[in-house]
Amino acid sequence: MPLSKRPTLTQYLIDQRRRFPGASGDLNALILDVSIACKAIARAVAFGELGADSASSGGAVNVQGEVQKRLDVVSNEMFVRQAEWSGHLAGMASEEMELPYQIPGEYPRGKYLLVFDPLDGSGNLDVDVTVGSIFSILRAPDEVVTSGRDVVEADFLQPGARQVAAGYALYGPSTMLVLSVGNGVVGFTLDPNLGEFKLTHPDLRVPEDAQEFAINSSNSRFWEPPVKRYVDECLAGRSGPRGKDFNMRWIASMVAEVHRILMRGGLFMYPRDNKDASRPGRLRLMYEANPMSMIVEQAGGLASTGYERILEVKPTNLHQRIPVILGSRDEVRRLEQYHAEYAAGTDKPFESPLFNTRSLFMRGI
Ligand code: FBP
Numbered sequence: 001m002p003l004s005k006r007p008t009l010t011q012y013l014i015d016q017r018r019r020f021p022g023a024s025g026d027l028n029a030l031i032l033d034v035s036i037a038c039k040a041i042a043r044a045v046a047f048g049e050l051g052a053d054s055a056s057s058g059g060a061v062n063v064q065g066e067v068q069k070r071l072d073v074v075s076n077e078m079f080v081r082q083a084e085w086s087g088h089l090a091g092m093a094s095e096e097m098e099l100p101y102q103i104p105g106e107y108p109r110g111k112y113l114l115v116f117d118p119l120d121g122s123g124n125l126d127v128d129v130t131v132g133s134i135f136s137i138l139r140a141p142d143e144v145v146t147s148g149r150d151v152v153e154a155d156f157l158q159p160g161a162r163q164v165a166a167g168y169a170l171y172g173p174s175t176m177l178v179l180s181v182g183n184g185v186v187g188f189t190l191d192p193n194l195g196e197f198k199l200t201h202p203d204l205r206v207p208e209d210a211q212e213f214a215i216n217s218s219n220s221r222f223w224e225p226p227v228k229r230y231v232d233e234c235l236a237g238r239s240g241p242r243g244k245d246f247n248m249r250w251i252a253s254m255v256a257e258v259h260r261i262l263m264r265g266g267l268f269m270y271p272r273d274n275k276d277a278s279r280p281g282r283l284r285l286m287y288e289a290n291p292m293s294m295i296v297e298q299a300g301g302l303a304s305t306g307y308e309r310i311l312e313v314k315p316t317n318l319h320q321r322i323p324v325i326l327g328s329r330d331e332v333r334r335l336e337q338y339h340a341e342y343a344a345g346t347d348k349p350f351e352s353p354l355f356n357t358r359s360l361f362m363r364g365i
Contacts, residue, residue, distance in 0.1 A: 009035055009177065009188050009197040016181060027181070030088040030112055030137065031165060035177055035197055037082035038133050038169035041075045041119065042190065045171045048128060069125060072096055075118035075133065088112055090140035091151030093318055095287055100151045100318070111145045112164065113138040113156055117287045120168075121253025130172035132255025136291040137165040153318050160290030160311035167295065168255045178204065178259065180298040185262065206301035207265030210328040212247045214257045215269040222273035225347060226306065226338035254283065258292050258326070262299055267327040267335070271306060281305075281323035285315055289322050302332035306339040 007015070013028040044051060051071070076096040083089055084101075087108035092101040095117040103109050114137055121131040138158050144151060167179035175190035177197050187201030213234050220228065237245035249266075251257055257268045272280050283289050293303030293310040303310045303326035313322060325335050341347035 006198040042175040130256040133169040157315040166291035185299040212266035222275040265328045267331040272323040285322040
C-alpha cells in the first residue's frame with residue numbers, strides 16, 4: 001500500500017470511534033497524547049551520546065532500587081507533561097515515580113488513569129539496543145471522577161482485565177507504536193518525513209507455531225522445576241520430547257521481546273525464581289506485565305504467571321513484581337501444565353538421552 005494511502009493513528013482512532021457513536025473521544029485524545037510523548041522520547045533516544053549525558057546515570061535511585069538513567073527521568077517527564085494538561089486523566093502512575101501523580105490544580109481532571117514504564121530496557125541504552133515505552137489505560141473509579149479528589153494507590157489496583165487500552169512504543173531501527181483498545185492489535189510505524197504514525201500492521205496475531213524461547217539463562221540455577229523442564233526440552237531439540245530444534249533469544253528489553261513474539265511467535269519468560277525470595281519475578285505487574293498481557297491476548301496468545309492468567313491477578317501494590325510467561329498459546333499452556341504437574345507432585349523431570357543427565361531439579365534434591 002503506498003505511504004500516502006496508509007491511515008495515520010488519528011485516522012485509525014476516528015474510524016474505530018465510529019463503532020461507538022456514544023464515545024466522547026476522550027480515549028482517542030489520551031492515546032494521541034501518549035503517541036506524542038512517545039515521538040518525543042524517540043527523538044531523545046535517537047540522539048544517543050549526543051544528548052546531554054543522556055545514557056549516563058542520572059544518579060538517583062528509583063522506587064525499584066535501580067539507578068535511574070537520565071533518559072529514564074527525561075522520558076517520565078515527557079509522559080507527564082504531555083498527558084497532564086488535557087483533562088482526560090484523574091491521575092498517573094509510573095515505574096519512575098514512587099507515588100501516584102496528581103493532576104495539577106490548573107488543569108481539569110478526567111475519567112482515565114494512565115500507568116506507564118516510560119523507558120523499558122533502559123539498561124540497553126549504553127549499547128544502543130532497542131528500548132521502548134509501555135502504557136496501560138484504566139478507568140478511574142466513579143467516585144474519583146465525580147468528586148475530583150486526588151488519586152490514591154488503591155484507585156490503580158485493578159486487575160489487568162479491566163484495562164481500556166494498552167500498548168507500547170518501540171525505539172528500534174524504526175519507531176513503532178503497537179496498540180490495543182480491546183478490538184485486536186494494530187501496529188503503526190513512524191514516518192520520519194511526516195512525523196506521523198502510519199498504519200503498517202492492521203491485524204497483529206501471535207503465530208501459533210513456535211521455534212523460539214526467550215529467558216535469561218544466567219538465572220537457570222534459581223529456576224523452579226517446571227521452567228527447567230521446559231527449557232531442557234527445548235534445548236534437547238529434535239532428539240528430545242519436543243521433536244524439533246528451538247532458537248533462544250534474550251534482548252533484555254521486554255518491549256523488543258514481545259514485539260518479536262507478535263511477529264514470529266514463541267515464548268518469553270521472566271519466571272519466579274529463588275534468586276531473591278522476596279521478589280516473585282523481575283517484571284512489574286501494573287506497567288509491564290498487564291499491558292503486555294493485554295496486547296498478547298488480544299493478538300491470540302496467552303499470558304500467565306505459570307499458575308494463573310496475569311490479567312486476573314488482583315494487584316496488591318503499585319510496583320509489585322510478578323512472574324511472566326507469555327507468547328504462543330500452546331507453549332504457554334504447556335508450561336502451565338508443567339507447573340500444575342509440579343504442584344501436584346506428578347511432574348516427569350526431563351532426562352536427556354544425549355547427555356545422560358537428569359534435570360538438576362529432580363524432586364527432593
Ligand atoms: P527496566 O524497566 O528497569 O528496564 O527493567 C525491565 C527489563 O529491562 C525488561 O525490559 C527486560 O525484559 C528485563 O528487565 C531484563 O532483565 P535482566 O537484566 O535480568 O535480563
